[in-house]
Amino acid sequence: MPIDKFVTLESSCVPLPIENVDTDQIIPARFLKATTRDGFGDNLFCDWRYDKNGNPKADFVLNKPIYSGEILVAGKNFGSGSSREHAAWAIGGYGFKVVVSSFFADIFKNNALNNGILPVQISDAFLAQIFEAVDADAKTIIKIDLENQTISVPSRSISEKFDINPYKKKCLINGYDDIDYLISIADEIEAWEAKA
């Protein structure tokens, strides 16, 4: 199944200045009973977002109307813990296309990329500058340019380069997915098996 193409994105963001956000916070285990990929966005950050009666907690960022956008900006070591891809589905399902942090857990990063969500890893200093800009103006626009691998905040005239594996970059820009590629080399896999 091809993923959505990603080239550039210009959007305001939702700031989450908490470190070590684990996948149990992104989507608690009790929501993993589903057998499809749909509907996880409704329960994104469920226990931070809602009280036990299901009412939105006013102090959580997703419930603050001044913040919106397709970019989630989070503290360092985002996505640690469980390998559940449901975390990426919840983030994508909610409407985020990019997650910005100064450090990502490995499995989360792969899961995000496999779902067309771009993890943008930046320096701690640049992350602090973004949080500061958004704190001063909740509508601060952030620009992501995948081709040039840059993230910038035009209103502050600041920008930084980010790394991405060249193959994964090509996949995102063209909307390719790994499974299609692997299926396309079936003969090669068979030949490898025969001699192993």
Next chain:
Amino acid sequence: MAGKTLFDKIWEKHVVNNVEGGPSVLYIDRHLIHEVTSPQAFAGLKARGIKVRRPDKTIATPDHNIPTMDQHLPIHDELSRFQVNKLKENCEENGVQMYGLTHPYNGIVHVVGPELGLTQPGMTIVCGDSHTSTHGAFGSIAFGIGTSEVEMVLATQCLMQSRPKTMRINVEGKLQKGVTSKDIVLYVISQISTGGATGYFVEFAGSAIRSLSMEARMTICNMSIEMGARGGMIAPDEITYEYVKGREFAPKGADWDKKLAEWKQLPSDADAKFDKELTFKAEDIEPMITYGTNPGMGIGITGSIPKLSDIDKASQNTFKKSLDYMGYNDGDAMIGKKVDYVFVGSCTNGRIEDLRAFAAFVKGKKKADNVVAWIVPGSKQVEKQAIEEGLKEALEAAGFELRQPGCSACLAMNDDKIPEGLYAVSTSNRNFEGRQGPGARTMLASPLTAAAAAITGVITDPRSFLS
């Protein structure tokens, strides 16, 4: 030319090809699946009109989402029942062997693989579960994957992976009495943090590691993901071969001899270079306990929670949020803190040696009245052995009940949830907010420390009971 690491040797043997500027296509020897992270992958295969390419290399067992009582009855929770039935259906359609509920081989996927001899040195092993790193204890490359990756392996028996960096963590010396492999790994994580090994595959080495049993080694590799590592591994040796030999799916006869010769070539060469190397002293390690909401927030049991002023300024808010959740103050001592629940089980510490250690500790004593204890074996085989060895009886005499196998309260997908605000000492692997149930407060520890808490009803140094 520098020598090769254990990791290099296995990785290089499994590369089908290298994508230009990108990841390697890695061949997978063993694919373990369970009910929670596979249904969407099977649905993906169906949508493409293809079947599992190598059902003979795929093994399924439901574990995450199953009750630990009355397993002979239909699962009460409708969504759980649907998901477990879906696994059965998907396995039947694709000719995949599944060890369902009540099957003598059912259990937590990372307990089942090793005990059946499905896990062997030199293999590549994956599963849609981050604790797949457990199998690295046999000297294999084993790591957790997401559901899209589960679909890739089901479809092609291959995975696209960027080669991680390598790290060696040496633990040298002799462990103190009452200190277990769980304490080693909690100690290492407390020293390097939950992101300390992100981007690396970690080989654990050194005299303290070499002295451990296979089950104890599994506990260490199991939690390598909690330091961020892609996986953990330990070079195979006589202890490994002895454990594997004779198990159901272990090589037999001439095949065993051939494999054994191959396995003996696996350990890292003396001149192998690692991207990073760390060394810790076994003597420095106390029984460990966590006080916060990630596995890196651990201290020696006689220690105190760090002072807020000693935490990095940038991390102070996160630290405060964590202590608020736990209901603790910075600077508090852990000894004497209230305990409401004790959970013994999980892929980290749900094996027979763990149950033996716990049962031996509580034998002749009584469970504290204020404590609810769940003792959950890692598999049907562990359960059977616990009964045969008289552990069940010893536990019952001390006021404990042995439940049926499953992941249980480790992630609380089933009914085994710690109630909001209550404190649990758990032998599992994660103390994240809400991990053991919404609002549950978890302290990670070894089976011995869990036993001491279960008997006294408060956090207690297990060494005070050991002569």
